[in-house]
Amino acid sequence: MVEQVFRAVPDMAAVAPAASSAGGLVGPSGPRPRRTFSRRNIFIYGTLFVVAIYYLLPLYVMVVTSLKGMPEIRFGNIFSPPVEITFEPWVKAWSTACTGLNCDGLSRGFWNSVRITVPSVFLSIAIASVNGYALANWRFKGAEVFFTVLVVGAFIPYQVMLYPIVIVLREIGLYGSLWGLVLVHTIFGMPILTLLFRNYFASLPEELFKAARVDGAGFWTIYLRIMLPMSLPIFVVAIILQVTGIWNDFLFGVVYTKPDTYPMTVQLNNIVNAVQGVKEYNVNMAATLLTGLVPLVIYFVSGKLFVRGIAAGAVKG
Amino acid sequence: MTSVVVKDVSLSFGAYDVLKELNLDVPEGEFLVLLGPSGCGKSTLLNCIAGLLDVSDGQIFIKGKNVTWEEPKDRGIGMVFQSYALYPQMTVEGNLSFGLKTAGMAKDEIARRIARAAEILQIEPLLKRKPAALSGGQRQRVAIGRALVRDVDVFLFDEPLSNLDAKLRSELRVEIKRLHQKLANTMIYVTHDQIEAMTLADRIAVMRGGVIQQLDAPQVIYNRPVNRFVAGFLGSPGMNFLDGEIEGGAEPAFAIAGAKIPLDRYGFDAVAAPGKAVLGIRPEHIALGDVARAMPFSADAGVELVEPMGSDTLVWTKLGGQGFAFRVEAERHLASGDQLRIGFDPARASLFDGQSGNRI
Numbered sequence: 001m002v003e004q005v006f007r008a009v010p011d012m013a014a015v016a017p018a019a020s021s022a023g024g025l026v027g028p029s030g031p032r033p034r035r036t037f038s039r040r041n042i043f044i045y046g047t048l049f050v051v052a053i054y055y056l057l058p059l060y061v062m063v064v065t066s067l068k069g070m071p072e073i074r075f076g077n078i079f080s081p082p083v084e085i086t087f088e089p090w091v092k093a094w095s096t097a098c099t100g101l102n103c104d105g106l107s108r109g110f111w112n113s114v115r116i117t118v119p120s121v122f123l124s125i126a127i128a129s130v131n132g133y134a135l136a137n138w139r140f141k142g143a144e145v146f147f148t149v150l151v152v153g154a155f156i157p158y159q160v161m162l163y164p165i166v167i168v169l170r171e172i173g174l175y176g177s178l179w180g181l182v183l184v185h186t187i188f189g190m191p192i193l194t195l196l197f198r199n200y201f202a203s204l205p206e207e208l209f210k211a212a213r214v215d216g217a218g219f220w221t222i223y224l225r226i227m228l229p230m231s232l233p234i235f236v237v238a239i240i241l242q243v244t245g246i247w248n249d250f251l252f253g254v255v256y257t258k259p260d261t262y263p264m265t266v267q268l269n270n271i272v273n274a275v276q277g278v279k280e281y282n283v284n285m286a287a288t289l290l291t292g293l294v295p296l297v298i299y300f301v302s303g304k305l306f307v308r309g310i311a312a313g314a315v316k317g
Numbered sequence: 318m319t320s321v322v323v324k325d326v327s328l329s330f331g332a333y334d335v336l337k338e339l340n341l342d343v344p345e346g347e348f349l350v351l352l353g354p355s356g357c358g359k360s361t362l363l364n365c366i367a368g369l370l371d372v373s374d375g376q377i378f379i380k381g382k383n384v385t386w387e388e389p390k391d392r393g394i395g396m397v398f399q400s401y402a403l404y405p406q407m408t409v410e411g412n413l414s415f416g417l418k419t420a421g422m423a424k425d426e427i428a429r430r431i432a433r434a435a436e437i438l439q440i441e442p443l444l445k446r447k448p449a450a451l452s453g454g455q456r457q458r459v460a461i462g463r464a465l466v467r468d469v470d471v472f473l474f475d476e477p478l479s480n481l482d483a484k485l486r487s488e489l490r491v492e493i494k495r496l497h498q499k500l501a502n503t504m505i506y507v508t509h510d511q512i513e514a515m516t517l518a519d520r521i522a523v524m525r526g527g528v529i530q531q532l533d534a535p536q537v538i539y540n541r542p543v544n545r546f547v548a549g550f551l552g553s554p555g556m557n558f559l560d561g562e563i564e565g566g567a568e569p570a571f572a573i574a575g576a577k578i579p580l581d582r583y584g585f586d587a588v589a590a591p592g593k594a595v596l597g598i599r600p601e602h603i604a605l606g607d608v609a610r611a612m613p614f615s616a617d618a619g620v621e622l623v624e625p626m627g628s629d630t631l632v633w634t635k636l637g638g639q640g641f642a643f644r645v646e647a648e649r650h651l652a653s654g655d656q657l658r659i660g661f662d663p664a665r666a667s668l669f670d671g672q673s674g675n676r677i
Contacts, residue, residue: 207402207475210369211463215416216390225415229406 066090066285073281089282093290097283099270102259106287109267112178113247113294116263120182121242124189125235131190132197133223137209147198154191162255169256176258184256185246193238200234201227236305244295264291318381320345320503321366321471326375328361328527335361336527338375343505348497351507352514353524354550359507360475362524366505367396367473380470390420392471395464399476401456403448409459410444413466427466434465437496454485461496474506478513490516511551515539523547541667545674548597548667554631556597556667557641563668565591571668573637578614582664586676593671600631602665603643606658615660620651634659 035041061078066089068082095105102108134140135147165184166175174180204227212222253263262270268291272284299306323341327334335358343349351359364370366377368389376385384392403412410431417427435441438458448456457477464472477493478486494517497504508514514521515535522532523546531543542548548556561573563580569589571578578596580589609615618641622633625647632651633642636659643659645651668677 205400205402207398207400208404210364210367211396211398211402212404212415213369214367214389214394214396215463215467216388216419217415221419226404 062285062289066282066289068282070278070280070282089280090286090290092280093271093283093287097271097287098274099259099262099267106264106267106271106290109262109264110290112257112261112267113264115178116181116185116253117243117246119179120185120189120246121239123182124186124193124242125238127186128190128193128238129197129228129231129235130223131194132199133201133227134219135194135198136201137206137222137227138219147194150191150194154195158188158251162251166255175256176261178257178261181252181256181261181263184252185249188252189242189245193242196238196241197231197234200231204230233305236302240298240302240306243298247294318345319343319378320347320380321505322376322378323362323366324376324378326362326365326372326377328358328365328370328373334527336365336372339527339529341522341529341532343503346501346503348494348504348506348517348519350514350518350521351505351524352509352511352521352550354509357524358527359509359524361527363396363473363475363505363507366392366471367394368392390416393469394471394473395467395469396473396475397457397460397464397477399479401448401453401460401480403456403459403463405448408445408447409440409451409462412448412459413444413462416463416467430466430468434462437465437499438462453481454489457481457489458492461493465500470503472502472504474504474508476507476509479508479510486510486513493517511553515551523550540665541676542597543676545595545597545669548669552599554600554642554644556599557636557643559596559598559637559639559641560671561594561596561637563589563591563594565589571596571663573639576614576616576637578663578666580663580668582613582662583666583668584664585668589668589677594677595669595671595674596663597667597669598661598665600642600644603659603661605643605645605649605660609658609660612660612662614663615658617656618659620653620655620657622653623651 097105169175169180250265321343328336569580618634624631
């Protein structure tokens, strides 16, 4: 039957061999055929492949090197996989690598970083979300000025404020302590986080807020019962921004803490840049990977939510 | 007894006056519709009554109490929004009970009120669902329920049906009217839909530019609009407007190109001064054929365009060189090019001043 139709319109059959369905329709019908190996696809996937290799190659080298022993590294072939896999560099980087006088590895820095990051992230997000909510929904007198000042604050280079903050921390007795650094991180996270939360809350339908007010809910009830449950995506975005930002911070860590309270990044720098003795590339690579593991895990766990939060705006009730 | 009184209320955002010295008295149990084009201040006025916006000047009374500085929850109002504004993370039951829980009401009383509202609105099977799992009509019913459980004196509706499709809209319109008959609460209802206004209202307040143009029963507003704006805003298809001149003297008449419409039967509001004016006549007040010949005014007209609408048909023609539409029953089959006699009684028309647009 189909064959007959093709014979009746030979040129049509040549153009679109899959165009006729069982119903005997002549000419293109149904889904348009798409070729897997079109020029377009080859170009797109080829580019993606090259770019992926470009970014993954250094990671590969790091992982491979961290699993080799020093003799093997001295052969100089950095791309070859390890002949004999050893986890000793990882153990050494974590628990016995020396920085200055301490020889307890990165573990101390890791726990310092945890003790800095967790309260900083919690405090900065808690305060900034309330700020953003108040700015978006309550429009108090001077709100515009307050917001402008806050946003301008985001553009002041950190270097300008380094020394004044040292003095402030010294005066309030927090200089060199973990809590001093927590305070600094909380304050410096404020502008960008407030902006983030303000824009998110402003994108929620205003009528929800009005409805809650008619229902008799006050400032905190609306925040906790109405706004918070609708804001998971933006909280995930804020957590990712803050955890990676604070975890990766080096400048504030090195300026505002002492060797005992150095965060992981500062300690990593001290291990990698140690000038005495042999350069232990495998330990350095393992230490670097260990330090980068936390942000990496965060990205992997929350990648989907992150994208949803960034693209948020249309929340339907 | 008056339920809601708005006294000299003004509201400005910077230099822009949204409401200008507005006065409004709503008697107990009345269904008042605020009608106007977008940006006329009708929603703003409703928000002021609800207490969601602070007024720049003036006072608002609800049940004889000055509530100008009161919080929304203390005003004895319930509000229904256009976008439903249901709390998405709560079930229907949670939505209905939120306000009551916030007010610290006893559990059994909350359950009793939810059961009553659910029964009135027929949403009992939906109580455990989240808003996302409801259709538009169901959501709006829940939103009305949220106002209902609060057992308030005044219901405020802010374009509650505008997000629904035409069929649902007409269904819910009837339900709202039924609800009003059952509860007999005061209801203030904002809409830009003149059919909603005509069908629901005890009185309509037509607004433009922050000022109430006319406040009266729907029939009065429809038949005796105070100005050209009100005349044009109500009615679908809209009123015909003919530009012309009033000729005074012993037999006053309205002159358009090639015709004179006698005005001796027209009930003038003001003294008819000769000069430019606009005559408005609704499409359904036009008669045809022999009936038209019996009217005080009639003229020959050629059919230009026919719009069949099912229940009736709208026919476009020209009168005195100006576009003119009239309505005929659907059974009468007209085609463009047909010639016929049309006529109307000027007593049913409205005359507006050419300059101010006010009724004369």
